[in-house]
Amino acid sequence: MKNIAILGSSGGNLYNLGGKEPEKLLGEILNQMDSAGFNVSAIQFIAAEVSMDKAKDSTKAGIFLWDESKRCPVKTYNGLLKDTNDEVAVTDKRIAEKIRNDEIDGLITMSIDPVGANKEAILAAIEKKIPIVGTGGTSMAMISSKGGNVIATSGTTGTTNRTRAVSFITSLSKYWGHKFQPSFNSTAGDSTANPKGNPFKAINLKGIMQASMPGFIAMAIILAASQIPALEDFNNIFEIMLKALPVILAAIAAKQVSDLDEISIVAGVIAGTLSIEGGIIGGIIGGIGAGLLVRFLFAKSVQWRFPMTTANIIAGGFGGLISGLIVYYLVAPFALQAGNFIKFAINSAVEFNPLLAGTLAGILIWPAILGGVYHAAILPIVLLEMEKTGNSFLGSIDMVGLVMVAAGINLANIIAPRDKGEAAVATPGFLINIGFGTFVESAYPFMFSNKLVFLGSLFSAAFGGALVGYFNIRGTAYVPAFMSPLLSNNMTGLIIAMLGSLLCAFIITLIANKASKKQASQINKEISNQNV
Known part of the structure; x- marks a missing residue:
């Protein structure tokens, strides 16, 4: 050593x-x-x-x-x-x-x-x-x-x-003459850091999508603001932000894959700028390519004993440029068509039978998140929808079928819990559901401990989804509940759908809790009689 x-x-x-x-x-x-x-x-x-x-x-x-x-x-x-x-x-x-x-x-x-x-x-x-x-x-x-x-x-x-x-x-x-494989474990606690070894293992579409959500929400806010007569000029800002989305995704992807700090980000921005015509799929492909090239070019430059400043310029500049040009000339048309096809499929299903589409989406969204495929399958589609219009059909299903159902379950356990301890567990979950439009996992303890509550969550989500389809709503999640209707294409419809699924989950959970308490009381009574 x-x-x-x-x-x-x-x-x-x-x-x-x-x-x-x-x-x-x-x-x-x-x-x-x-x-x-x-x-x-x-x-x-x-x-x-x-x-x-x-x-x-x-x-x-x-x-x-x-x-x-x-x-x-x-x-x-x-x-x-x-x-x-x-x-x-x-x-x-x-x-x-x-x-x-x-x-x-x-x-x-x-x-x-x-x-x-x-x-x-x-x-x-x-x-x-x-x-x-x-x-x-x-x-x-x-x-x-x-x-x-x-x-x-x-x-x-x-x-x-x-x-x-x-x-x-x-x-x-x-x-x-010693073999050395650089480590890309972050010393600053970066959860997306890439361990040494195969850089392809660092590609995490779920991480890219989740990290990019603030950009999509910001775009949705600008779109909603543009509907106000005095802020009509915000339409121009919306168009600018729409073009920025591939850049955001590319920068995140490049940083994730190479994790060489600012060099990765610069390469991602360059690649993303050239990938704008390919939409968010093009941006992701350009960013991943930039990250891979940054690692390769930087390693080669160091091996060839280039000065570090030169090595950084080559890795960041050429890595981003080469990847971006490949997307611009070869990938962008196909990436854009792929995104458009997915959006077309969603719209076609809704147009064919909006009630059925909304109901099925509502039923399936809980199994999707419980099965761990939500962020890998549904979230990308939500972002693809938002890329075009600033809001999403599945985004509405998320808010109505997940967030509001979780809020209804938590609210029932605050007002009429099976035991007093459950109210303390449900309260922070409910506040986060309403205040931040997330943390649906807070309902898991109540869903998994009572089959009626679990089935009620599926029914409530299906009911809310049917309302989303009926009113042809496009919206978004990951925002405060009171803010979500403002970012939708149908404010009144989304309010009705949100309240509908919340009240449905609330009532079913109240009934389930009351039945559980009655059953527990009866069991205790029988035990007491046997002891006598």
């Missing part, structure tokens, strides 16, 4: 590109080192409260050192910048001693001070000719001029914590 020391400061340009958050910057390097199987032997990082380009002697600064027992960098000093060199002198000499004792095999440096805070460590590294990688034009030039074994150097412009870390470890791995 190779032992590596990390030396650095928050830097000038680096300060605005990760240096002002030392824990995240160092954490990303440690993440990539762990992926490579390298060991951290020492850390010495000086973090100023402002960019070093603007720092003064009176600037406050902290010092982060490696804590072997905790296996993480810890802040050991907080004082004035002018005093930091004195504070790190002991650490600098200790690192130099480790290098001379062959306890450190390589250095990662970032905006260091080769003649001050890091003087002894650099002299020892030059003596032992251990490989050095890093950023900071002036400092790296000084190290090279003194005879340091610099195997990779670059500026910081256009880089991110992740791309720098991957570049550092790739260069050291190549120098030692």
